Amino acid sequence: MSPLEILDYAGVAVFAATGALAASRKQLDIIGFLFLAAVTGLGGGTVRDVVLGRSVFWVMNPTYILVCVGVGILVYFTAHVIESRYRLLIWLDAIGLGAYCVLGAAKGLAATGSPTVAIIMGMLTASFGGILRDVLASEPSVLLRPEIYLTAALAGAAVFTAMHAFGPPLFVSAGVGTVAGFGVRGGALLYGWTLPRYKPRPGRHPDDVL
Amino acid sequence: MSPLEILDYAGVAVFAATGALAASRKQLDIIGFLFLAAVTGLGGGTVRDVVLGRSVFWVMNPTYILVCVGVGILVYFTAHVIESRYRLLIWLDAIGLGAYCVLGAAKGLAATGSPTVAIIMGMLTASFGGILRDVLASEPSVLLRPEIYLTAALAGAAVFTAMHAFGPPLFVSAGVGTVAGFGVRGGALLYGWTLPRYKPRPGRHPDDVL
């Protein structure tokens, strides 16, 4: 398998695991586990392929679906032994973010040649599966949490795109980009890294304004 | 009309009715009724066609839009005579689920030949319109309710896909699949059927974990 294929399967598997963990937190049944695993694992890449006008990866190769099914079943039978399923969810999500920001950037670059499009596709691919998971499971979105999230996806996609321009072998730039994305997100989780948040004042409720 | 076309119009009409009923529960205006009817009626099939890389069905044939408009107007003027609009919504949704899990599976099978893709497309098509409806109307998602939902879509799609392999006329396998999907969902609504839910413990709030 090429470095990008390995990243792809790894990203699908860990995002699928976060979907299944969200299902366990909501006490869904086994089919709910499989559905949330599949939507989370395949969602980001599906949006990426549709926006780029490519064939959707799991329609071409159903093995990805079977990976999600396997991961969903595994989590259903093992999640109870984990002390904090949400903490595991967050860390697996960080690994998926690292893999998917590079993968999205690589596909965006291959399709258009534009570094701007590549970086946006990296951020979109890395975040969209998690957004779908949080919306479907009615969890507060990772996007709204204070710790750095999108910035990590941006960092990974930008590092990969910049290195790619200088032409080292793909597995080097893909590996360094993945580690950069995961490293920034992991540091944020461990040490509470944040960017300065918009300070002046929080928003009022719409009903108090109109 | 072919059996699949009949199923398609039936699925669009009943899902559109559930969207309009959700609009009545939120006391929207007539245009809100038509919009929720159209999004719910056309949403699942739109995602199916986009993911399979096909032309979107209602762009090719605007009759489907007019069906949603007609249903939305009808519900606007008649919903008040119904004792429980939510119960009607849930039952119409069950009919739509039956029709759409077969239709999604049939299109997935025609496009790829893969039974795995067919079953996933069946589940996606049957559930996505309802997910959009619940998110847009801020209703608790049918996915998170305890009664069997996705399992019914899986059952209908799997029965259709399996029968199709043995080659009876399309209207037979489509009919049996639709009845299977509707039957499982209807049984769950009538008798409270559930699969065993994930037991060990509910999730804590993210703020109590991180």
Next chain:
Amino acid sequence: MSPLEILDYAGVAVFAATGALAASRKQLDIIGFLFLAAVTGLGGGTVRDVVLGRSVFWVMNPTYILVCVGVGILVYFTAHVIESRYRLLIWLDAIGLGAYCVLGAAKGLAATGSPTVAIIMGMLTASFGGILRDVLASEPSVLLRPEIYLTAALAGAAVFTAMHAFGPPLFVSAGVGTVAGFGVRGGALLYGWTLPRYKPRPGRHPDDVL
């Protein structure tokens, strides 16, 4: 630039500003501003292009992304001087609605020739970016507020589509359609215009019904 291109950049810029204002209300960091600006500014047009089976506009021309980035940075550094960011958000959203309902209708008409599809694409393009913004920022959706919203998009798209059939220069029909859409929405905001809402009774909670 053609009249449609001007409308397109204007629509992207003002919707991007509403996304950034939502980010300021949620006190996100600068990357959160850029992401919500991009998703809101580009979301409606992305769905339009994907559903019509066209290449997505910002993948073809990354300038649109840079517009969103510039607007996001501008709002990050100036939002605190505005007395009511939500009121500004709502008014910019009204301008975007006017521009996008015409643009969506024009693209739908060019792709299919069907006035029905054109009007639906106009409503979808005008509303989808705002729906994504409200869902991602966990704000109550503009769709559920009482003041006329979708009706304004419908009015603008219908006026444009009807005028277009009689063949005045594109900039005339596009201009009149935009003013119609913005005017109806603006009147609703200023004078509280509403269509009659569905009256009989609000919906009960699902748990009280099933």
